Amino acid sequence: MKPVATFVNIRETFQVLVRRFGLLQKDGAQCCGISVVHSHILYELQKRPNIALNELADLLSMDTSTLSRQVHHLVETGMVNRLPDPKDRRYVVLSLTAQGEEQHAQIAAYMESYFANVFEQIPAEKHEQVLESLLLMNEAMKKSADCCTPPL
Amino acid sequence: MKPVATFVNIRETFQVLVRRFGLLQKDGAQCCGISVVHSHILYELQKRPNIALNELADLLSMDTSTLSRQVHHLVETGMVNRLPDPKDRRYVVLSLTAQGEEQHAQIAAYMESYFANVFEQIPAEKHEQVLESLLLMNEAMKKSADCCTPPL
DNA sequence: GGATAATAGTTGCGTTTATCAATTACTGTG
């Protein structure tokens, strides 16, 4: 049976971990001259091309107004294509330009090399376990988010 | 030998994980009526009382000017004590008030219950492994941050 | 010991970002 201290510990660990990754993202984006939010947009658009602004806002948990402005910047700088959907012209269809894909690839390369670096600090026999654990956490947090019951 | 795809995968996993935790932090803080930054300050002050503004800014990777203002808010709302250091009066000594500790405890309780919830979604025999993996990641990222070599 | 450099913290100011409300454009329904 795990004592409560386990969860306190994990919260602490996770909090610092997330803070570190936040800084990493900042570096990874800023070394390419863009903001963290922009890098998230590029990332998500590369994963799911031809998505509507609406859905993208859901994925990133952002207000559509904020996202609309950010997308506007990315369109102006030639990273993103924004076209009205011919099926339903209320929607817009978003996708990466060639330049946007290149930008995304740059950031991804930075992240990759960083994670390779991180994993070098971890014993090789633990790599499998760490990867599996992150996937487990991710799945668990996804499930948990749906049935969240605010305790206050 | 792990293929490159492993790192792409882990980056993706970690990115989503961090995004989820960011939202959680927001909820955890907002349910207590404060901002995420404030909750980080409370958290860090509870961990290391009687710290200087300078060091705190380092820990949180914030500009001292931004932190100074945030601390000012927290002093005004009775969460934080800010006193000049008698040893060297350029410094200030920061600590939590009773109310600040209570606030921190509330947020911690929220986080704890959330993580308990998350762990319920993970098979019990994996709990140990997940916790160990998070600690490994944390240590590895700490080490890696010191010797970071920007690839661009 | 006194002038000078260095450090911690605060404040001013411009830029960016988030959020709410209102508006426009378009689609589906009665």
Place this chain on the structure above:
DNA sequence: CACAGTAATTGATAAACGCAACTATTATCC
């Protein structure tokens, strides 16, 4: 065809960040 509903944008306000200037205090150098 009028009207409700939805997607996206825009306007206005507030909050946060980051840089630079400033104040107060301490350390250093001659």
